[in-house]
Amino acid sequence: MFRSTEPxxxxxxxxxxxxxxxxxxxxxxxxxxxxxxxxxxxGLAACGSSPASGGxxxxxxxxxxxxxxxxxxxLGPTYLVSCQGTxxxxxxxxGVLGHKVSCTSADTKGDPADAxxxxxxxxxxxxxxxxxxxxxxDEAAAVVPVINSHKTVMFCMTxxxxxxxxxxxxxxxxxxxxxxxxxxxxxxxxxxxxxxIALAFGNDIGSQTFVQPAVSAIGKAGxxxxxxxxxxxxxxxxxxxxEKIVQxxxxxxxxxxxxxxxxxxxxxxxxxxxxxxxxxIGTSAAISPAFYQAAAKAVGASxxxxxxxxxxxxxxxxxxxxxxxxxxLLAVKGKVANAQTxxxxxxxxxxxxxxxxxxxxxxxxxxxxAGSTDTAKWKPFIAxxxxxxxxxxVVNSFAQGVRELKAGKxxxxxxxxxxxxxxxxHDSPGIFQIDTYTAAGAVQVxxxxxxxxxxxxxx
Amino acid sequence: xxxxLASVGFGLITAAVLAIAAVGFTLQFAVTDVLNLAFAAIxxxxxxxxxxxxxxxxxVWVALPAAMAVCSAISVLLNFLVYAPFQRRGSSPITIVxxxxxxxxxxxxxxxxxxxxxxxxxxxxxxxTLRAGGLILTTVQLVIIAISVVVMVAVYALLRYTKLxxxxxxxxANRSLARNCGIRxxxxxxxTWALTGALSGLAGTVFAIDxxxxxxxxxxxxxxxxxxxxxxxxxxxxxxxxxxxxxxGIATEVSAAYIQxxxxxxxxxxxxLGVLSLRPSGLFGARA
Numbered sequence: 001m002f003r004s005t006e007p008x009x010x011x012x013x014x015x016x017x018x019x020x021x022x023x024x025x026x027x028x029x030x031x032x033x034x035x036x037x038x039x040x041x042x043g044l045a046a047c048g049s050s051p052a053s054g055g056x057x058x059x060x061x062x063x064x065x066x067x068x069x070x071x072x073x074x075l076g077p078t079y080l081v082s083c084q085g086t087x088x089x090x091x092x093x094x095g096v097l098g099h100k101v102s103c104t105s106a107d108t109k110g111d112p113a114d115a116x117x118x119x120x121x122x123x124x125x126x127x128x129x130x131x132x133x134x135x136x137x138d139e140a141a142a143v144v145p146v147i148n149s150h151k152t153v154m155f156c157m158t159x160x161x162x163x164x165x166x167x168x169x170x171x172x173x174x175x176x177x178x179x180x181x182x183x184x185x186x187x188x189x190x191x192x193x194x195x196x197i198a199l200a201f202g203n204d205i206g207s208q209t210f211v212q213p214a215v216s217a218i219g220k221a222g223x224x225x226x227x228x229x230x231x232x233x234x235x236x237x238x239x240x241x242x243e244k245i246v247q248x249x250x251x252x253x254x255x256x257x258x259x260x261x262x263x264x265x266x267x268x269x270x271x272x273x274x275x276x277x278x279x280x281i282g283t284s285a286a287i288s289p290a291f292y293q294a295a296a297k298a299v300g301a302s303x304x305x306x307x308x309x310x311x312x313x314x315x316x317x318x319x320x321x322x323x324x325x326x327x328x329l330l331a332v333k334g335k336v337a338n339a340q341t342x343x344x345x346x347x348x349x350x351x352x353x354x355x356x357x358x359x360x361x362x363x364x365x366x367x368x369x370a371g372s373t374d375t376a377k378w379k380p381f382i383a384x385x386x387x388x389x390x391x392x393x394v395v396n397s398f399a400q401g402v403r404e405l406k407a408g409k410x411x412x413x414x415x416x417x418x419x420x421x422x423x424x425x426h427d428s429p430g431i432f433q434i435d436t437y438t439a440a441g442a443v444q445v446x447x448x449x450x451x452x453x454x455x456x457x458x459x
Numbered sequence: 460x461x462x463x464l465a466s467v468g469f470g471l472i473t474a475a476v477l478a479i480a481a482v483g484f485t486l487q488f489a490v491t492d493v494l495n496l497a498f499a500a501i502x503x504x505x506x507x508x509x510x511x512x513x514x515x516x517x518x519v520w521v522a523l524p525a526a527m528a529v530c531s532a533i534s535v536l537l538n539f540l541v542y543a544p545f546q547r548r549g550s551s552p553i554t555i556v557x558x559x560x561x562x563x564x565x566x567x568x569x570x571x572x573x574x575x576x577x578x579x580x581x582x583x584x585x586x587x588t589l590r591a592g593g594l595i596l597t598t599v600q601l602v603i604i605a606i607s608v609v610v611m612v613a614v615y616a617l618l619r620y621t622k623l624x625x626x627x628x629x630x631x632a633n634r635s636l637a638r639n640c641g642i643r644x645x646x647x648x649x650x651t652w653a654l655t656g657a658l659s660g661l662a663g664t665v666f667a668i669d670x671x672x673x674x675x676x677x678x679x680x681x682x683x684x685x686x687x688x689x690x691x692x693x694x695x696x697x698x699x700x701x702x703x704x705x706x707x708g709i710a711t712e713v714s715a716a717y718i719q720x721x722x723x724x725x726x727x728x729x730x731x732l733g734v735l736s737l738r739p740s741g742l743f744g745a746r747a
Contacts, residue, residue, distance in 0.1 A: 069571060070676060077575070203721040232721040234680035236670045239469035240715035240723075243462060243595065260578040263672035271585055271597060290577045297580035298672045 066134030067110035071233040071259030074290030089328035093399035112142035137206030155359030174355040176429035182213035184311035198227035198250035202257035217457040242268035263298035282310040313430040324397035343441035358415035386420035388412025464593025474708025475607035481688040481700035483658030489631040489695035490651040499682035500566035502663030527660035534656025571675035578674040693741025
């Protein structure tokens with residue numbers, strides 16, 4: 001009974017006749033069309049990549065290739081905080097061989113289909129690109145081969161196991177494979193005495209990679225898997241999934257569903273479970289200000305803090321490396337777009353912030369050690385400086401490393417992420433700790449996970 | 460059985476939110492001839508307007524009318540500055556659709572530029588959880604369902620009993636004829652943009668209340684659900700959109716109870732394709 005039967009073109013044509021009495025409407029329409037087209041172009045450009053700061057002549061550019069939009073949009077800004085802080089500290093210490101270092105970014109949207117054109121655009125517009133950081137599990141499989149063929153060194157945050165045994169010359173990784181994180185989450189559940197586990201992982205590549213290792217580890221640990229829900233990260237509610245989990249009566253939920261998915265799920269579980277949260281075990285990706293803020297808002301800060309644990313790589317919480325790192329990040333506090341939310345100190349333990357800081361320092365020191373910004377010349381020095389050589393002096397910051405190199409000494413860099421030990425595939429997995437949040441959003445270490453514990457649950 | 464009944468209840472709340480948006484969208488399309496894909500982006504804007512007011516210590520229920528007013532004004536401006544000039548130039552419907560897609564991106568990324576890529580929540584309680592016969596709903600969800608029912612009745616009354624509603628129906632049916640009959644169609648169209656813009660603000664705010672945690676991209680999939688509900692009911696049919704929303708809402712939640720949940724929208728769209736293959740014009744459209 002309520003239906004449009006008139007063709008739109010017909011209606012428009014009629015209106016055009018009615019308005020044909022003067023030239024003004026036509027000019028106005030053209031002007032508005034041009035404005036709209038320009039705005040559309042700007043909008044589409046915003047979907048792609050955008051420089052975070054200029055990379056002028058003579059400068060060296062580090063690029064943050066990560067999601068800045070979509071469900072994993074919190075990752076890109078976290079890495080950018082690290083990039084801006086690190087490059088700022090490098091520049092304060094005199095730069096790299098007389099070059100200033102700057103950061104740029106490419107928004108992958110956490111989707112391989114969007115990541116490839118974004119990286120293509122980045123490579124085309126950044127002739128002085130020296131290093132790529134980021135490349136999360138969402139997009140690594142798509143972009144790593146492209147960046148590798150461009151002969152650009154990258155420090156990636158992906159945990160995908162395909163990089164455990166596939167050699168890319170220019171690929172480096174300071175984080176463990178995802179299956180190790182699944183084992184670490186299982187050990188946390190074991191330590192806390194949980195017997196019945198529910199899984200709730202997002203349907204993105206980066207989250208799904210945890211599921212099978214977790215299923216295997218839960219069985220090996222003698223625990224029972226009572227629910228396994230895959231969450232569509234674009235969905236707006238998970239009520240039915242939450243009710244299935246509540247009805248399964250798990251002792252704890254292992255989860256990684258970033259963006260609004262996990263906070264929404266937590267809130268709905270709390271609501272359906274008579275106002276009580278079920279304990280949550282998250283991945284290291286949950287250690288970020290954005291995640292804490294969204295989750296705490298959804299279920300209440302104290303309830304979230306009391307019911308949340310996450311695995312995280314062991315990072316320094318004091319000492320010279322930690323001090324240099326925190327000073328570097330604090331210097332850019334409030335200056336990085338989209339990263340001003342929540343408790344800034346959470347970045348001090350965010351895996352992306354810590355390990356990419358180390359990766360960038362390693363790269364910059366390698367350039368100085370090689371006396372060249374030519375990738376082919378400085379790349380071999382990454383492992384040399386990271387793993388060290390006999391007689392090398394341990395340095396804990398870029399500035400200290402430069403001083404020792406200028407003094408003619410060999411150095412071994414040990415940043416806040418601890419010492420590195422690169423294998424043949426340029427992987428340097430660290431060791432795990434157990435993190436919790438305080439009600440104020442500060443991260444605290446509540447325990448450690450030993451290699452023996454990981455081996456005991458590994459498949 | 461209990462998970463089935465629970466999922467039906469969850470489907471009702473999803474349908475309630477979807478119905479407000481779908482009715483607004485289809486009214487807008489019917490009267491203005493613009494398939495406005497920016498509708499969901501304006502919903503997001505409305506949700507954030509309510510959020511900003513809420514952060515100032517004001518109840519989100521008080522902020523809701525303000526969100527409706529802002530979205531109403533934005534919608535009128537969107538038509539005045541963008542869509543109407545394109546229509547005056549005789550742009551084809553597909554051109555308008557592409558323009559609206561561009562506007563959706565501009566609004567969405569504009570909001571993201573302001574708030575960042577983070578998710579936020581209103582400062583509010585969800586009320587008491589009520590359980591009855593397997594249904595599990597909070598008092599806030601019941602309020603949302605009540606709002607939706609009131610909106611549906613109001614839209615029915617508007618279209619059925621008021622002069623404006625009749626003018627809207629006439630404009631939708633045949634704009635030229637309506638104008639020749641003395642209806643000031645341009646005014647009717649502007650009022651339609653204002654009304655449907657207000658509905659988008661209302662839908663955006665109750666959507667954000669319902670999902671608990673939301674961000675600039677939260678309505679990305681919801682716009683597809685709106686389109687599904689609209690086309691299931693028959694594009695341009697307000698009552699069809701109501702029924703479409705109900706079917707899509709319940710189908711997604713019930714299917715999530717029995718299959719891998721990330722396929723729940725696939726099930727809904729399979730149902731949509733099934734219905735459209737039998738009735739290409741939708742449930743309320745003319746028979747093919």
